[in-house]
Amino acid sequence: MLRRLLKDKSAVVCVAFIVVVMAAGLLADTVPLNNPNKVNVLAKLQAPSFAYPLGTDHLGRCTLSRLVHGIRPTIFLSLLTMCCTIALGSAIGLLSGYFRGRVDEVVMRVCDVMLSFPSQVMILAVVGVLGPGMMNVVAANILIKWAWYGRMIRSSVIRYGEKGYVLFSKVSGTGAPYIVFRHLLPGVASELLVLASLDMGWVILNISTLSFLGLGVQAPTAEWGAMLNEAKDVMVRAPLQMLVPGVAIMTVVAAFNMLGDSLRDALDPKTV
Amino acid sequence: MLFPMLLGISFIAFVLVNLIPADPAEVALRINDIQPTEEAIALMREELGLDRPFFTRYLQWLSKSTRFDFGATFTNANRTVAGEIARSLPATLELSAAALVIVIGSSLLLGVSCALYRDTLFDRSVRLFVFLGTAMPNYWVGLLLMWFFALKLDLLPTSGGGGWKNLILPAVTLSLTYISTYIRLIRNNMIENMSEEYVLYANARGLKQRTVVFGHVLRNSLHSCVTALGMSVPQLIAGAFVVENVFAWPGIGRLCISAIFNRDYPVIQAYILVMGVLFIFCNLAVDILHCFMDPRLRRSS
Amino acid sequence: MENVLSVRDLHISVRGEKPLSLVKNVSFDVEAGRCLGILGESGSGKSLTCGSLVGLLGSEYAVSGEVRFNGRNLLTANREELRRLRGAEISMILQNPMTSFDPLRTIESHILETLRAHGRVSRKEALAAGREMLARMRIEDPDGAMRRYPHQMSGGMLQRTMIGLALLLGPKLIVADEPTTALDSITRFEVVEEIRRMREEYECAMIFVSHDLGVLASVADSVLVMHEGEVVEKGELRRVFASPRSEQARYLLGTRFSLIDRFRRMVRNEGGAPSRMDYAAASF
Numbered sequence: 012m013l014r015r016l017l018k019d020k021s022a023v024v025c026v027a028f029i030v031v032v033m034a035a036g037l038l039a040d041t042v043p044l045n046n047p048n049k050v051n052v053l054a055k056l057q058a059p060s061f062a063y064p065l066g067t068d069h070l071g072r073c074t075l076s077r078l079v080h081g082i083r084p085t086i087f088l089s090l091l092t093m094c095c096t097i098a099l100g101s102a103i104g105l106l107s108g109y110f111r112g113r114v115d116e117v118v119m120r121v122c123d124v125m126l127s128f129p130s131q132v133m134i135l136a137v138v139g140v141l142g143p144g145m146m147n148v149v150a151a152n153i154l155i156k157w158a159w160y161g162r163m164i165r166s167s168v169i170r171y172g173e174k175g176y177v178l179f180s181k182v183s184g185t186g187a188p189y190i191v192f193r194h195l196l197p198g199v200a201s202e203l204l205v206l207a208s209l210d211m212g213w214v215i216l217n218i219s220t221l222s223f224l225g226l227g228v229q230a231p232t233a234e235w236g237a238m239l240n241e242a243k244d245v246m247v248r249a250p251l252q253m254l255v256p257g258v259a260i261m262t263v264v265a266a267f268n269m270l271g272d273s274l275r276d277a278l279d280p281k282t283v
Numbered sequence: 284m285l286f287p288m289l290l291g292i293s294f295i296a297f298v299l300v301n302l303i304p305a306d307p308a309e310v311a312l313r314i315n316d317i318q319p320t321e322e323a324i325a326l327m328r329e330e331l332g333l334d335r336p337f338f339t340r341y342l343q344w345l346s347k348s349t350r351f352d353f354g355a356t357f358t359n360a361n362r363t364v365a366g367e368i369a370r371s372l373p374a375t376l377e378l379s380a381a382a383l384v385i386v387i388g389s390s391l392l393l394g395v396s397c398a399l400y401r402d403t404l405f406d407r408s409v410r411l412f413v414f415l416g417t418a419m420p421n422y423w424v425g426l427l428l429m430w431f432f433a434l435k436l437d438l439l440p441t442s443g444g445g446g447w448k449n450l451i452l453p454a455v456t457l458s459l460t461y462i463s464t465y466i467r468l469i470r471n472n473m474i475e476n477m478s479e480e481y482v483l484y485a486n487a488r489g490l491k492q493r494t495v496v497f498g499h500v501l502r503n504s505l506h507s508c509v510t511a512l513g514m515s516v517p518q519l520i521a522g523a524f525v526v527e528n529v530f531a532w533p534g535i536g537r538l539c540i541s542a543i544f545n546r547d548y549p550v551i552q553a554y555i556l557v558m559g560v561l562f563i564f565c566n567l568a569v570d571i572l573h574c575f576m577d578p579r580l581r582r583s584s
Numbered sequence: 585m586e587n588v589l590s591v592r593d594l595h596i597s598v599r600g601e602k603p604l605s606l607v608k609n610v611s612f613d614v615e616a617g618r619c620l621g622i623l624g625e626s627g628s629g630k631s632l633t634c635g636s637l638v639g640l641l642g643s644e645y646a647v648s649g650e651v652r653f654n655g656r657n658l659l660t661a662n663r664e665e666l667r668r669l670r671g672a673e674i675s676m677i678l679q680n681p682m683t684s685f686d687p688l689r690t691i692e693s694h695i696l697e698t699l700r701a702h703g704r705v706s707r708k709e710a711l712a713a714g715r716e717m718l719a720r721m722r723i724e725d726p727d728g729a730m731r732r733y734p735h736q737m738s739g740g741m742l743q744r745t746m747i748g749l750a751l752l753l754g755p756k757l758i759v760a761d762e763p764t765t766a767l768d769s770i771t772r773f774e775v776v777e778e779i780r781r782m783r784e785e786y787e788c789a790m791i792f793v794s795h796d797l798g799v800l801a802s803v804a805d806s807v808l809v810m811h812e813g814e815v816v817e818k819g820e821l822r823r824v825f826a827s828p829r830s831e832q833a834r835y836l837l838g839t840r841f842s843l844i845d846r847f848r849r850m851v852r853n854e855g856g857a858p859s860r861m862d863y864a865a866a867s868f
Binding site for chain 2: 127128129130131132135136138139140142143212216219220223224225226236239242243246247250253254257260261262264265268269
């Protein structure tokens with residue numbers, strides 16, 4: 012599968028782009044950028060210049076610097092959310108699919124209830140209960156999506172579980188954990204990867220939306236959604252402030268979406 | 284099936300709010316700028332009925348809810364939650380309805396055109412637009428539209444509820460997310476259906492291209508789209524809160540957001556319940572519509 | 585007898601960087617009132633040939649040659665001309681009746697739209713014509729049948745409806761592309777009988793594609809044998825079946841004969857030259 016993926020030029024471009032962005036986020040502190048939190052009211056809302064390549068926001072902070080520093084909350088929080096969601100969903104899905112019986116039924120009922128609730132309402136409900144804050148937003152997202160992954164993994168497990176080599180393992184007496192990790196997981200992993208990359212975009216949009224509303228990341232942390240929230244108040248005087256974070260979100264989400272599409276095509280035997 | 288779900292949702296709503304670490308009585312006092320002394324808290328607890336056991340409170344809340352009595356809001360003891368919701372729900376429904384009309388209209392038009400003129404420049408540009416559209420945060424689009432149409436061109440008002448002029452920008456913004464999905468859905472469905480055998484037979488009988496496309500292909504394609512659309516209606520209504528916030532549209536989403544900031548728990552609770560109920564009824568309506576549209580399902584319904 | 589249809593040097597290939605030739609140098613004539621059978625295994629190009637006659641192939645195919653009908657070369661006709669021909673002068677009967685009808689529309693609706701596509705017809709007239717057609721196809725309760733949806737009818741009934749629809753506007757030529765292949769043996773027999781009866785009553789020319797020798801023997805007057813996109817043999821049915829000249833034809837007939845032979849030996853214990861009726865009986 013990896014070979015097919017590498018042949019797809021757009022996929023390679025997307026992966027390269029995402030890697031560059033993430034590296035920039037990780038190295039934000041070491042790269043020579045202006046201090047993202049340094050307030051300089053005299054320099055507020057300046058047009059792009061050599062000192063401030065993307066201008067300044069309403070508190071005189073360097074927009075480029077805030078953009079780069081904002082990679083961490085926006086993207087890494089989303090990654091954290093995804094990993095936890097997948098871990099939780101997979102664990103439950105694997106166990107449920109492998110053991111079947113009563114456990115499976117109960118778990119599926121719970122998943123059904125969780126999935127039937129409109130996700131936006133659930134997010135608001137959870138954030139409403141826990142209050143605004145970064146980790147609360149992450150928790151809300153995990154709570155909503157785990158059921159979906161749980162379901163997917165469970166049906167994959169059931170499908171793969173009926174394949175010959177797994178039955179053979181069971182018959183020859185190998186222990187359950189071995190079967191689960193050695194046989195089931197790799198087969199399921201590739202499907203997971205496709206779902207995850209397609210979902211990543213959704214999570215990024217969700218987290219930035221909540222930050223935009225003031226429910227997620229709190230000031231003065233730089234985060235793209237929060238930056239847009241601040242930019243909307245100065246829309247008339249400095250429209251650039253409104254464009255920059257939005258374009259950033261759009262390109263990163265688009266990259267993940269395209270990657271997910273390419274992964275899905277690479278996995279699909281019909282397009283060989 | 285329906286009733287237990289309703290019960291389940293109400294239970295979840297109640298449980299969630301009661302999981303709050305903060306003491307609701309204290310919060311209620313603070314919001315109204317009353318000093319939370321020991322006595323005041325005790326009085327408030329009694330007033331809110333918080334001193335009674337969990338299930339009693341749940342049943343009481345549930346029975347009151349069926350009579351649409353959600354109690355008073357924390358922020359202003361003079362206003363009832365029911366009243367607030369009654370005031371703001373129609374605005375959200377109006378916005379959602381307008382967005383739905385735009386979604387249906389544009390996605391039908393563009394989806395069908397793309398399927399008919401497959402792989403032309405038009406098709407490819409629309410697909411690019413769709414792809415970018417799903418990657419753009421909708422509040423950002425709202426801001427851009429606001430900046431362009433309201434501020435630059437000064438054609439429309441920037442915010443507030445009211446007449447159709449105020450409705451346009453928020454409705455267009457809200458519809459954008461869903462348009463992308465539906466254009467793609469309709470286009471793919473139509474392309475798939477065009478290679479079905481009944482299309483070959485229709486052509487073999489000498490039917491006009493227009494009849495084949497609209498009478499046969501489109502009708503079959505719409506089938507699955509209607510189901511998907513129906514499922515999105517509650518999502519549309521629920522997701523309106525962002526757009527309402529950007530354009531200061533006085534809807535139920537905006538109400539909930541301010542309730543979250545104000546820690547106004549009765550409002551949040553009622554919001555969850557109302558949205559949950561709405562969701563279930565929408566699903567029911569879709570199921571019925573689905574049966575109605577497909578003669579193959581009518582026997583079993 | 586004059587030719588209803590004349591095909592000369594028909595070439596069909598798939599467009600692309602490396603065009604793939606699928607049908608080469610196909611030429612044949614269909615005389616008025618006669619039935620031409622086209623015999624060949626899957627992939628021999630039979631269906632493509634049929635589809636190309638009235639311009640039903642998609643744009644990914646390139647078709648060249650000459651298809652003369654009513655004095656016109658159909659391959660150079662414009663879309664509207666071809667559309668008017670289809671269903672009215674040249675009708676088709678397809679292989680899969682179950683999937684050829686729109687599942688969301690009633691039989692009545694199919695009949696109405698077919699008639700309306702070819703002229704002004706009032707609803708009453710159209711329904712009356714439809715009812716009469718279904719009755720002639722020996723479908724019981726024509727009124728009930730018209731109001732039914734395709735999934736509520738059996739394969740045999742749908743196929744008979746298709747045959748009826750093909751005849752509705754009095755075509756000069758009917759192109760039947762493996763109309764009995766998807767049916768079970770008993771239904772196949774009924775439909776073949778229907779087609780024979782229809783041919784006697786209506787005297788329209790026919791092209792009948794099949795890989796089933798028994799069915800062809802019951803219906804066709806002359807036969808065209810196709811193999812890998814080319815015509816390997818042409819001639820009167822009796823002659824071709826009794827003494828095939830080309831290798832492929834001999835192979836096709838030979839393999840079938842050995843099956844039929846066993847059956848006949850089991851049932852009758854007789855030798856002698858096979859007759860047309862024997863084929864018909866032996867095809868189930």
